[in-house]
Amino acid sequence: MNAIKTIAARAYKSGATAIFVLVSVAGCSALPEPPVRPVLYDFGPASLPATAPAKALPALALATLDNAGQPDGSTAVHYRLAYADARELRPYQQARWSQPPIQLMRQRLQAHLGQQRAVIGTLGAQASVRVDGQPPALLRVELEEFSQVFDSPERSVGLVRLRATLTRPGSLGESLLAQRLFEAQAPAPSPDATGGTRALAQGADQVAAALAQWLEASGY
Known part of the structure; x- marks a missing residue:
């Protein structure tokens, strides 16, 4: 027992x-599982000419960039599925830009334009800077498109499109000097956020370089 x-x-x-x-x-x-932090991207180092420019160009005022392609202040990395519905702008869930794209684009423009001229903010230009006794020409830029565009599940490009408007401030307002639309499509090395951000950074460099060349060729 x-x-x-x-x-x-x-x-x-x-x-x-x-x-x-x-x-x-x-x-x-x-x-609960710890939250996964989104990966942060920026444009990386700018691809600038190794040699110094032959001559200095007049100072230029660069206005704050306007944003027509994304929600204001958004740091999301966006893509479009052109083969499904190109009108829908979709964000990657685990990828972010370190700053809003318009700020990153402004920095890239300053880097390229600053190779041959002084680039200043609009407040500083209006307050004190003069070129031949006049305020410097004012460059306004509107970022119209900044997204990774898929034309198939495995193939995509980084699409950057911006509109540049150059004006001359005066006592009666601004007079239009020139305007042009710039666009670059850089192939993405992979069909994901890593490939898309790399392609968009390359496209931003191409657009910034083309804009700088256009201003110089136009005499400004």
């Missing part, structure tokens, strides 16, 4: 231990 009681007690202890282990494992699995 005592032997039977001993066996029963051991069985009870083993069962209780097993239940405790199961409860502990269940409790651990119920703990």
Whole structure:
């Protein structure tokens, strides 16, 4: 009889231990997973000419960029599925720009334009800077498109499109000097956010370089 009681007690202890282990494992699995932080991207180092420019160009005022292609202040990396519905702008969930694209684009423009001229903010230009006794020409830029565009599930490009308007401030307002639309499409090396951000950075460099060449060729 005592032997039977001993066996029963051991069985009870083993069962209780097993239940405790199961409860502990269940409790651990119920703990919330730590949130996954989005990967942050920027444009990387600018691709600038290795040699110094032959001559310095007149100072230029660069206005704050306007944004028509994305929600204001958004740092999301956007893409479009052109083969499904090109009108829908979709954000990657785990990828972000380190700053809103218009700020990154302004920095890239300043880097390229600053190779041959002084680039200043509009407030500084209006307050004190003069070129031949006049305020410097004012460059306004509107970023119209900045997204990764897929024409198939495996193939995409980084599409950058901006409109540049050059004016001359005067006592009666601004006079239009020139205006042009710039666009670059750089192939993405991979069909994901990593490939898309790389292609968009390359497209931003191409557009910034083309804009700088256009201003110089136009005499400004």
